[in-house]
Amino acid sequence: MLTSSQRQLLRVISESGPLSRTVLAAAMGLSKATMSGIARDLIALGILHETETVYGQGRPSILLDLHPEGAFFVGISLLQDPGPIVLCDLNGKIIARKNMPLSRDPEVIAGGIAEALPRLLAGRPDVAEKLSSLGVALSGFVDEKQANCVQSTLLGWQDVPLAKIIRQKTGIETFIENDAKALAVSEKLFGIARDIQNFSVVSFGEGIGCAHFIRGKLYRGNHGGAGEIAHCTIEPDGPPCRCGKRGCLDTVASIKAIKEMSKAGSLSCTSLAELEQEASAGNVVAVRILHRAGGALGLAIAHLIQFNDPGMVLITHVEGNFHGLLGTVVREAIEANVLPRYAGQTPVRTQRIDGDIWARGAASIAAHNFLIGPNPN
Numbered sequence: 001m002l003t004s005s006q007r008q009l010l011r012v013i014s015e016s017g018p019l020s021r022t023v024l025a026a027a028m029g030l031s032k033a034t035m036s037g038i039a040r041d042l043i044a045l046g047i048l049h050e051t052e053t054v055y056g057q058g059r060p061s062i063l064l065d066l067h068p069e070g071a072f073f074v075g076i077s078l079l080q081d082p083g084p085i086v087l088c089d090l091n092g093k094i095i096a097r098k099n100m101p102l103s104r105d106p107e108v109i110a111g112g113i114a115e116a117l118p119r120l121l122a123g124r125p126d127v128a129e130k131l132s133s134l135g136v137a138l139s140g141f142v143d144e145k146q147a148n149c150v151q152s153t154l155l156g157w158q159d160v161p162l163a164k165i166i167r168q169k170t171g172i173e174t175f176i177e178n179d180a181k182a183l184a185v186s187e188k189l190f191g192i193a194r195d196i197q198n199f200s201v202v203s204f205g206e207g208i209g210c211a212h213f214i215r216g217k218l219y220r221g222n223h224g225g226a227g228e229i230a231h232c233t234i235e236p237d238g239p240p241c242r243c244g245k246r247g248c249l250d251t252v253a254s255i256k257a258i259k260e261m262s263k264a265g266s267l268s269c270t271s272l273a274e275l276e277q278e279a280s281a282g283n284v285v286a287v288r289i290l291h292r293a294g295g296a297l298g299l300a301i302a303h304l305i306q307f308n309d310p311g312m313v314l315i316t317h318v319e320g321n322f323h324g325l326l327g328t329v330v331r332e333a334i335e336a337n338v339l340p341r342y343a344g345q346t347p348v349r350t351q352r353i354d355g356d357i358w359a360r361g362a363a364s365i366a367a368h369n370f371l372i373g374p375n376p377n
Contacts, residue, residue, distance in 0.1 A: 002370075005030075005038050010047070010371045013066055014189060015216065018051050020061035039064055046070045046130075047090070066090050071370055072127050074120065074134035074172070075363025076113060078102065078155065079179055083109075084356055085116050087127065088363040092190030094356060095127075096120050104155050106162055110169035117170060133173035135365035136162065137182040137358045139207065142224050146175040146365065150224065153242050175365050180209025180227060181218060182361030183353075185368050187314060188213055192349070199312040200304055202229070203353075204297070204322075206256045208249055212308060218368075229304060230254070234296045253297040255318075261289045276324040287325065294326045298333020305338050305346050315350045316357070322350040 002010070005028075012027045013019055019027070025035040042048040047070035054061045068089045075086050081102035086094045098120045100112040113134070121128045140152025147163040149155070163174040177185070184201040187193040193201075197216045203209035210227040212219045219226050230250040231243050238247025239257075251257050255272060262269045265285040269275040278286035301313055315322065315330075322330075327350065335343050 002373075004373075006042055007371065007373050009035070009038050009042065010066070013048075013064065014371050015194065017194075018063035018065035020054065020063055022061060024064065068093065069126075069130070071132045071367075072130050073132055073363040073366040073370070074117070075359040075361065075366065076100075076134065076136045077179075077358035077362060078109070078136060078138040079358050080355065083112075084359040085113065085120055086356060086359040086363055087120050088360060088367070090367065092186065092360065092364060092367065094360060094363075096124070097356065097359075104157075106157070106160050106165050107169075109162075110166045113166055114169040117172075131172065132370045133175065133366040134166070134170070135182065135362035135367075136166065136174065136176040137179045137362035137365070138162075138176065139179055139209075142176055142178050142181075144220055144222075144224050146177055146369075149176060173366075175369055177362070177365045178209070178211070178224070178227075179203070179358055179361065181211040181220065182365050183209070183316065183357065184211035184213060185218055186357070186361040186364035188216075188218075189364050189367060189371070192351070193312065193314065196311045198308065198310045199314065200227075200308060200310045201314045201316065202297075202301060202304075204253075204255070204315055204317045206254060208254050208297070210304070212310070214308070229300050232300060232303075234300060249296055249300050253293040253300070258289060258293050261292070262286070265289060272326065276326065279325045290325045291329050294329025295333045298330040299337050301330070301348070302334045302337035305334070305342060309342070310346060313346060313348045315348065316353045317350065318353055318355075322352075 008028055021032055021036050025032040028035055046067055048064050049067040051063045051065045068091045070090045073088050077084050082099035083102045085098045085100060087096040088094055098116050100116045103109050138152055139154040141150040143150055149157045149160040149162050151158050163176050166174040180203050183203055193199045198214055200212045208230040210229040212227055231248045233247050234249045234252055235247035239251040240246050241248040241251045262275055275286050279290050
């Protein structure tokens with residue numbers, strides 16, 4: 001178990017990258033001698049290591065950084081079947097990957113994880129010794145302790161103590177999290193949001209997810225539900241949603257909704273890329289669908305910008321690129337619906353993600369708890 005001072009040092013390096021002892025001491029508000037003692041203990045534990053020497057005015061400085069092999073984490077995604085299980089190092093790099101059949105039974109899931117772990121760690125006794133914890137990413141609401149699934153429509157769960165069930169089967173400390181929040185943590189620890197204190201992630205796929213970092217911390221809300229823009233009403237009296245309401249963003253702007261609208265419009269498109277091609281060829285139905293979806297998503301993001309005033313909005317997507325008509329309409333809708341003083345002030349970036357991103361995000365949840373500890377609001 002790391003001390004609060006050790007975690008403070010790790011948090012500073014995690015957010016800033018390699019730093020000298022002098023800079024670390026100043027950032028932590030400690031004397032160089034005190035900080036050096038904390039760093040020495042972390043080096044002895046194998047969590048920190050000395051990297052390059054920087055020459056400048058005065059004495060050369062040796063930079064300290066996280067040791068990639070200082071700790072390892074397992075991440076499991078419950079969004080795909082089969083479910084990917086990955087092993088990550090302290091830099092977020094995936095070093096091993098296996099699959100397990102997906103189930104809606106928590107006990108079966110826990111048993112599948114316990115069965116897959118030896119295969120994941122095969123031939124790596126040094127890694128097994130440094131395995132800190134595991135994380136699970138799922139679609140649904142997770143409580144503030146990252147222990148219980150409050151509700152998941154996709155899995156058909158309500159009040160499931162999944163972390164406890166997995167811990168009992170594996171003997172490993174376990175944390176669970178909503179998929180979009182896990183993705184945001186991954187981007188903060190290891191991705192393009194590392195040096196950004198306030199940002200939002202919008203995941204665009206079969207469903208729409210959202211998560212926020214505020215003042216460098218994942219914002220979960222009082223009950224773990226912060227960021228659920230997928231179920232904000234975007235079209236009053238619109239299509240029925242699986243949540244029980246009508247006109248939610250998910251029913252208009254998700255890939256699933258776009259495919260359903262394509263089918264209802266007698267189009268044979270089975271992907272967003274095909275729909276974009278039809279729109280480029282002048283198909284008015286395809287153009288109308290992409291305008292409706294893009295306008296709704298852009299409006300929701302504009303509201304998000306005005307609510308939080310983030311330093312960046314990252315839109316992640318799994319299908320094709322985001323430079324066609326849909327992406328154009330999204331950006332136009334954002335600019336048209338934010339206050340004029342905010343127009344163009346918030347960078348909106350897009351990033352294509354692969355199938356391992358959710359499992360890597362789950363591992364990031366475990367790494368986040370190791371490096372920083374519990375994440376109170």
